[in-house]
Amino acid sequence: MIALTSAHASGVTVSSLALALSGARPSLLAECDAKGGSIRTGYRMGEWGGEVGLWHLAQADREDKLAEAFEAHLRRLDADGARLWLPGLTDPLQAAAMAQTWDALGLLLQAMDQHAGYDVVIDAGRLVVEPGGVHPSLYPRPLLHRADLVLLVVRNTLTSVAQSLPLARCLQLELEERGSGADALRLLLVQEGDVPEHEITRRLQIPVIGTLPWEEKGGRLLTHGTVRQVKPASMRLFKHARQTAHAVQVDASTRRLRMQLPPASVASPKVAGVVQRLLAPRQDVKISG
Template sequence: MAVIAVVGGAGAPGATTAALALLLAWPLEPGRRILLVECDPDGGSVLAGALEGRVEAVYGLRNLAVADRRGLLAQTLWDQLIDLSPDGSADRLLLPGLTDPTQAPGLAYTWEPLVETLHGLEPQGYDVILDLGRSGATGPSAVLARRADVVVATLRTTLRGLSAARPRLAALREDLATGGSGADALGLLLIAEGPYSASEVSREFGLATLGLLPHAPRTARVLSDGGDSTDRRFIRSELMRTARSAADQIQLLVRSRRRRLAPTAAEAAAHPQAVPGPAPVEHQLPRAAWQPAQAAQAAHPLAFPPQAAAAYGQAPLAGLAPQPAAPAPFPGQQPQPHQQPEQAGYPQPYPQYQQPEQPEQAETPQHITYGQVLRAR
């Protein structure tokens, strides 16, 4: 349905925890999936947090920079996903973030093709949540917030949290108005820690409140530091109930904004030179490259230990089979002759973008093996 960006700010407002809560609480119709992408330039935290270090840090955003330079960003994206759905159905997925903030400059030219690729997933039945952290809405990665359908800012309702958020929200609002789809894309997701009500905060900042999450450290610790997300008490907790309500409000905002922007889109289609728009997406997703029939190639030594399998479901990621409801599959792409799956390795982080282009033969990273998956023991 949409690409949703979640941004944080000073005072550790819990952007990643809120994004994970939205991922697990997001209402999914049959045939639809949702993907959480950790785009925080300061580094991702889900692998060491919610997954408690049980998944080796060989998957993630850092591998996409090299792939994008080779024109393989869309193909490599599928090899980096981790299944977070409790039943192993692969309908709630994670693309882990950077493991080192020094890797962020290497993604300076990858952010825009990445968000184009993620927007291209919508016809295939995917919603996308972007965790931008505290600094992902500024600098080279600001294009992620500008291209998002809705930008959700997490705030704590304390005086310190609201005071620190004021200049950040003002700058973000102006940036969305001038470089994005409009300032009305910005909304608030509040954490009720302080004495200020949602109506007071909304009136003070002039922004709509999309949700009010409780200040529940014990429950939130399951998302931030690990725990059993399949436990009935966690699923029925106030945090997850309010996260489901927030997800509904976000979807309503997306629909209302799209209805409002629909005339502009129609005018742009009728007069392509009158209304400038983004360049057409050149990165298409190969469907045949990750069919379940390639299960023999999908075996990977990395697997959940028994306790992790119980927490996140017994079924492996299984190659992310296409949805029956998808309109039309993208054409497949075969691996290059010199990049056989059994010989391929994991790429290394993208070099600093200021450095000159290196000859192709000097690069040590190879194309990523098809079907890197997690199998429960």
């Protein structure tokens, strides 16, 4: 399970979508930006509204029905249903309702990643901090703690690198104290500028796991959607995303084995039921389009 975040507007949602749509295995993209999601009005072009999404999971969690609501609010991200999407919030004011649900949701997403065969990609949005660390209610902090890797999305410009440096240190401290360690942090570079990769690595002291090109056509598709027939596989953005998705999967698996991290618990019969249903043959899984 990986989480993507940034220090500023660096293209976290586009990067998350590109990885979720490009990996070799089935994927699940959880849109967890506390400021609100943009996929339903962008890439999905208004196909779904506020009747689905994270806010409903908070209410279900208070009624001890989170697992059932999680399954009910999954939507297809592609035509064949191999790639799923959990829509995000529609209003930043809804984020406060999620404060007590992020951790339970993180456990469920972790189980989906480790037991149901999905590569889980979390769009955590822009990092929100307060004195002492990552903000506990205005940011999905528990999801970072459960992630195998956290990707800090940085553009290769001097401004982006400078803005990312203090928040990168904050992230490292957060992961060291509450997550699986500071070495879970990686950089995902968006090639908009001309600062070389080795210079960014030197300044931030964090390894780069992949790069995505600044491609207008691919970015527009993921930001606004399209009614035209397109072939994403032919776009440079998706070619690079496939390479990065593979590198992420190998790195996360290797790190988990090296650290001997325990698997996510599926002790809850409700969570186990969701996992088992999503392990069923694809044609038997009832997911809305």
